[in-house]
Amino acid sequence: MGGTAQDPSVEGSAAARLHWRPVRLGLEIALAHAAGRLSRLAGAGGGTTLPGKLLWKLDPGAIDLLGRRLPRGSALVSATNGKTTTAAMVAEILAPRVRLAHNRSGANLVSGVASALLHMGDAELGLFEVDEGALPEVVRRVRPRAVLLGNLFRDQLDRYGELELIAGRWREAVRTLPHETALVLNGDDPQVGELAGEARTATVFGLDDPRHAYATPPHAADSTHCVRCGAPYEYAAVYMGHLGDYRCPRCHHARQPLDVVARRIELDGLEGVSFDLVTAVGEQRIELGVPGLYNVYNALAAGALSLALGASLAEVASGLGRFHAAFGRFERIVVGERRILVLLIKNPAGANEAVRTLVDGGAPRVAVIALNDAIADGRDVSWIWDVDFEPLLAGLERLVATGERAAELALRAKYAGFDEQAIDVLPPLAAALDRGLELTPPGGELVILPTYTAMLALRRIVSERGYVRPYWERAA
Amino acid sequence: MTSLLVGHLYPDYLNIYADRGNIAVLERRAAWRGYGLDVQAIGMGEPVEPGRHDLLYIGGGQDREQALVAPDLAAKGEGVRAAAEAGAAVLAVCGGYQLLGRSYRDVAGEELPGVGLFPHETVAGERRMIGDVLLECELEPGLRRTLAGFENHAGRTRLDQSGVPLGRVVAGFGNDGQSGFEGCRVGRAIGTYLHGPLLPRNPWLADWVIAQALAHRLGEAPDLEPLGDELEGRAHAVSARRAHERGGRR
Numbered sequence: 001m002g003g004t005a006q007d008p009s010v011e012g013s014a015a016a017r018l019h020w021r022p023v024r025l026g027l028e029i030a031l032a033h034a035a036g037r038l039s040r041l042a043g044a045g046g047g048t049t050l051p052g053k054l055l056w057k058l059d060p061g062a063i064d065l066l067g068r069r070l071p072r073g074s075a076l077v078s079a080t081n082g083k084t085t086t087a088a089m090v091a092e093i094l095a096p097r098v099r100l101a102h103n104r105s106g107a108n109l110v111s112g113v114a115s116a117l118l119h120m121g122d123a124e125l126g127l128f129e130v131d132e133g134a135l136p137e138v139v140r141r142v143r144p145r146a147v148l149l150g151n152l153f154r155d156q157l158d159r160y161g162e163l164e165l166i167a168g169r170w171r172e173a174v175r176t177l178p179h180e181t182a183l184v185l186n187g188d189d190p191q192v193g194e195l196a197g198e199a200r201t202a203t204v205f206g207l208d209d210p211r212h213a214y215a216t217p218p219h220a221a222d223s224t225h226c227v228r229c230g231a232p233y234e235y236a237a238v239y240m241g242h243l244g245d246y247r248c249p250r251c252h253h254a255r256q257p258l259d260v261v262a263r264r265i266e267l268d269g270l271e272g273v274s275f276d277l278v279t280a281v282g283e284q285r286i287e288l289g290v291p292g293l294y295n296v297y298n299a300l301a302a303g304a305l306s307l308a309l310g311a312s313l314a315e316v317a318s319g320l321g322r323f324h325a326a327f328g329r330f331e332r333i334v335v336g337e338r339r340i341l342v343l344l345i346k347n348p349a350g351a352n353e354a355v356r357t358l359v360d361g362g363a364p365r366v367a368v369i370a371l372n373d374a375i376a377d378g379r380d381v382s383w384i385w386d387v388d389f390e391p392l393l394a395g396l397e398r399l400v401a402t403g404e405r406a407a408e409l410a411l412r413a414k415y416a417g418f419d420e421q422a423i424d425v426l427p428p429l430a431a432a433l434d435r436g437l438e439l440t441p442p443g444g445e446l447v448i449l450p451t452y453t454a455m456l457a458l459r460r461i462v463s464e465r466g467y468v469r470p471y472w473e474r475a476a
Numbered sequence: 477m478t479s480l481l482v483g484h485l486y487p488d489y490l491n492i493y494a495d496r497g498n499i500a501v502l503e504r505r506a507a508w509r510g511y512g513l514d515v516q517a518i519g520m521g522e523p524v525e526p527g528r529h530d531l532l533y534i535g536g537g538q539d540r541e542q543a544l545v546a547p548d549l550a551a552k553g554e555g556v557r558a559a560a561e562a563g564a565a566v567l568a569v570c571g572g573y574q575l576l577g578r579s580y581r582d583v584a585g586e587e588l589p590g591v592g593l594f595p596h597e598t599v600a601g602e603r604r605m606i607g608d609v610l611l612e613c614e615l616e617p618g619l620r621r622t623l624a625g626f627e628n629h630a631g632r633t634r635l636d637q638s639g640v641p642l643g644r645v646v647a648g649f650g651n652d653g654q655s656g657f658e659g660c661r662v663g664r665a666i667g668t669y670l671h672g673p674l675l676p677r678n679p680w681l682a683d684w685v686i687a688q689a690l691a692h693r694l695g696e697a698p699d700l701e702p703l704g705d706e707l708e709g710r711a712h713a714v715s716a717r718r719a720h721e722r723g724g725r726r
Contacts, residue, residue, distance in 0.1 A: 154492065162538040162539060162540075163538060164538055164539060164540050225489070225540075225541070230544045232488070373718070379626070380606075381626075382493045382497070382673050383494065384494075385496060385497030385500075385673050386491075386494050386496070405714060407707055407714060408677065408711045408714070408715075411677065411707055411708065411711050415497065416500070425707065425710070
């Protein structure tokens with residue numbers, strides 16, 4: 001809607017419109033905030049995103065105006081996998097020096113960005129993670145000074161349609177960016193690396209340590225055929241899904257030269273990972289407190305964007321060193337005498353990395369996997385059949401399948417050759433959590449792999465039970 | 477031990493909706509009855525030799541991948557049709573189902589050639605038909621069974637008047653969102669939009685396909701010993717409920 005701003009009978013001449021606009025914006029902001037407070041008072045929840053949703057409905061143009069109030073502009077982070085973690089890393093790097101408006105809770109549609117803007121207070125810079133599909137709209141509205149594009153994997157085809165549609169929207173969004181906007185791209189993803197095109201320069205990041213490449217590419221690899229001519233790529237190294245050092249044997253489309261690179265990567269099981277961050281302005285050893293190669297990608301992306309926003313290499317290194325898990329992403333929660341380790345899974349590429357990191361860190365003997373099929377999880381659950389769960393299943397003595405689609409998940413394990421008798425199928429999450437804890441010795445750690453809404457529900461259960469969270473946990 | 481030979485068409489290109497789940501189900505359920513199952517990839521430039529494979533499997537891909545394989549598949553058309561006429565079973569899901577028809581016209585209006593095994597033509601529409609879906613089928617006269625799955629397609633597939641659908645849509649869109657039909661059957665060949673994947677939660681169809689492939693190999697289909705299928709039944713029930721709750725809605 002928002003059509004009233006163009007309605008001359010309401011607003012009269014252009015001069016009157018100019019005069020009226022700030023007043024109207026102020027009213028809308030007040031109304032949106034009041035709605036949020038009411039929602040919280042009524043105990044209806046949703047109080048944090050409601051103001052943004054309302055403002056977005058009332059007057060989409062208000063978002064543009066609010067965005068322009070940020071003296072240092074806005075930076076956007078989008079990707080299929082890692083956007084929440086990457087944005088949280090950027091926040092950690094920039095926070096000591098810059099006041100941020102940041103949609104930290106992961107509400108990443110246009111309304112989520114609007115909510116963060118409504119709560120911006122005296123923020124100087126907007127830092128927004130943005131849903132892949134919402135990127136063009138957010139770009140149009142907030143006119144970012146920097147855009148980071150991380151990766152495109154098949155994800156929730158029921159919601160987004162085909163990968164190619166999203167890639168097309170991203171190409172369109174990049175074309176509309178002003179020339180002065182800094183563009184930061186993952187060069188290891190053929191679809192993303194290609195976005196720079198010939199028209200503009202971009203900062204390109206990627207991995208350079210073939211010791212950590214997959215011996216055989218994972219099953220769920222997506223863009224393994226040349227984005228230009230369709231021939232299968234030849235990979236010198238595959239690091240994650242279809243990300244890596246690729247080259248087309250037919251038309252010679254290849255990974256671009258890298259501006260920001262991770263070298264000498266050392267994985268430290270479930271504890272962390274370290275690497276050399278190599279840039280045009282120098283090199284720095286990075287010590288991360290979160291594990292896995294996918295977090296190297298996240299840290300590399302965060303570092304590249306922060307540098308583009310004016311951070312120093314030292315600030316990048318110390319910010320990344322301080323960083324701990326974002327909301328449900330490799331998050332440890334103390335539950336009485338045991339701990340739970342929560343790894344969000346939402347698509348084949350991300351789940352494969354979660355499995356790979358777990359197995360590298362010493363495969364667990366019990367795991368709870370929670371599969372829901374709400375819109376935010378993907379209504380189509382077929383993706384679990386594209387996840388390489390086999391290395392995890394090989395070490396398991398007992399699997400607890402839970403969530404609305406627990407039976408489907410149990411079938412995934414059964415047809416992988418896992419003993420049906422060793423599976424507990426318990427759709428209610430609380431029951432599955434109890435069963436998992438019962439199977440875990442005191443002092444031990446229970447691994448839980450939930451989809452998005454299952455992760456939220458799980459957090460609600462443990463907080464209702466009053467378990468203490470680690471001190472560094474910053475609730476969203 | 478009798479072993480079935482499966483020809484899996486373009487596994488590197490058409491694998492988007494967990495097609496390997498379908499293959500895994502066929503492998504296990506054949507093995508539990510004492511039959512082996514060898515899966516051979518049939519890629520670009522490799523012909524389909526009639527009589528060689530007991531089952532041809534083709535899965536779904538995105539528009540881009542489908543466009544990449546379509547000309548090659550059309551060139552294999554005679555081999556595929558001859559194999560089916562000689563009694564090989566065929567299972568085609570989603571994009572593979574479209575490409576085994578006469579033609580597929582994508583959103584941009586570009587026409588991809590088809591194999592002509594199934595009597596249908598497909599034209600992509602603006603809005604995708606996405607959601608849970610439930611069918612009622614009667615592959616054997618008098619024996620009605622349901623299939624539960626998920627559909628996600630822009631293509632509207634129109635069967636010829638004489639074409640036999642796989643089933644009637646109980647909830648969901650089906651071939652074109654209007655006819656009330658879903659999929660197509662020609663002898664031992666089955667095509668459908670249902671993924672999810674199709675076979676784990678619809679084990680009776682997996683067994684039907686195995687029986688057809690065995691009939692090609694042995695001359696007649698042996699009786700397959702029934703399996704417990706308790707988990708499969710639970711998964712089917714949830715999927716069927718979803719189709720009733722929210723199938724076929726935009």
